[in-house]
Amino acid sequence: RIGVILGSGLGSFVQNIEVESTLPYEQIPHFFAPTVEGHHGRLILGTVSGVPVAALQGRIHYYEGHSMATVVYPTRALAMLGIETLIITNSAGGLDPGMQPGDFMIIDDHINLMGDNPLKGPNISQFGPRFPDMTEAYDRKLNEKMAAVLEKNEVRTWRGVYCGVSGPTYETPAEVRYLQMVGGKAVGMSTVPEAIAANHLGLRVCALSCITNKAAGISSGKLSHNEVTETAKAVEQKFSSFL
Ligand code: HPA
Numbered sequence: 001r002i003g004v005i006l007g008s009g010l011g012s013f014v015q016n017i018e019v020e021s022t023l024p025y026e027q028i029p030h031f032f033a034p035t036v037e038g039h040h041g042r043l044i045l046g047t048v049s050g051v052p053v054a055a056l057q058g059r060i061h062y063y064e065g066h067s068m069a070t071v072v073y074p075t076r077a078l079a080m081l082g083i084e085t086l087i088i089t090n091s092a093g094g095l096d097p098g099m100q101p102g103d104f105m106i107i108d109d110h111i112n113l114m115g116d117n118p119l120k121g122p123n124i125s126q127f128g129p130r131f132p133d134m135t136e137a138y139d140r141k142l143n144e145k146m147a148a149v150l151e152k153n154e155v156r157t158w159r160g161v162y163c164g165v166s167g168p169t170y171e172t173p174a175e176v177r178y179l180q181m182v183g184g185k186a187v188g189m190s191t192v193p194e195a196i197a198a199n200h201l202g203l204r205v206c207a208l209s210c211i212t213n214k215a216a217g218i219s220s221g222k223l224s225h226n227e228v229t230e231t232a233k234a235v236e237q238k239f240s241s242f243l
Pocket residue numbers: 091092093094170171187188189212213214215216223228
């Protein structure tokens with residue numbers, strides 16, 4: 001019923017699943033194992049409070065050199081398994097100067113700056129239309145629900161626009177100023193392809209970012225993948241229990 005994509009260092013949600021089966025990506029045709037440290041690669045099928053859940057623990061990214069079609073293959077596989085709702089999680093850099101590492105952000109909308117689109121090429125009409133509407137790419141009702149639960153649990157939460165970039169470089173400070181100017185609140189290297197493919201498939205989508213760091217140039221230090229994974233690890237339990 002529900003699909004979940006667990007981002008870097010946010011995989012411990014699987015402890016809350018009554019697991020029925022676990023499949024390493026290597027054993028699933030056309031799935032690829034993530035090459036990045038901090039990313040597992042397995043599909044977990046089970047239930048949470050009796051609700052059937054299919055969780056992707058770890059994802060592959062566009063910057064790893066895969067085509068967009070390969071990046072969204074697991075999302076489409078979840079849809080073929082029958083999910084109605086997709087919950088996407090990720091780690092992201094905070095573009096709002098008020099954001100602190102460990103804050104959460106509910107994604108209200110996105111800007112695709114990856115320079116590519118998973119629906120490019122012949123349309124797969126069994127999946128959806130040629131020109132999918134993206135007016136409410138992230139389900140408003142689910143977002144309100146998320147906001148209410150996060151508030152009840154007193155989690156520092158933001159809402160806003162996620163800018164999807166290709167990476168693998170982190171942004172320059174000039175790029176961060178640009179993203180702030182165009183209305184972005186968080187920046188990351190995932191989620192946009194999956195959200196596009198899921199909308200094409202007619203799924204209800206919601207997404208939650210863990211703000212792992214201030215975006216480049218906002219604080220004086222340099223960015224590192226270590227900082228990103230360490231922050232994600234520090235809030236992993238909170239993130240998982242919320243989910
Ligand atoms: N930029 C892009 N992607 C990210 C960041 C960032 O600052 N932090 C985590 N993923």
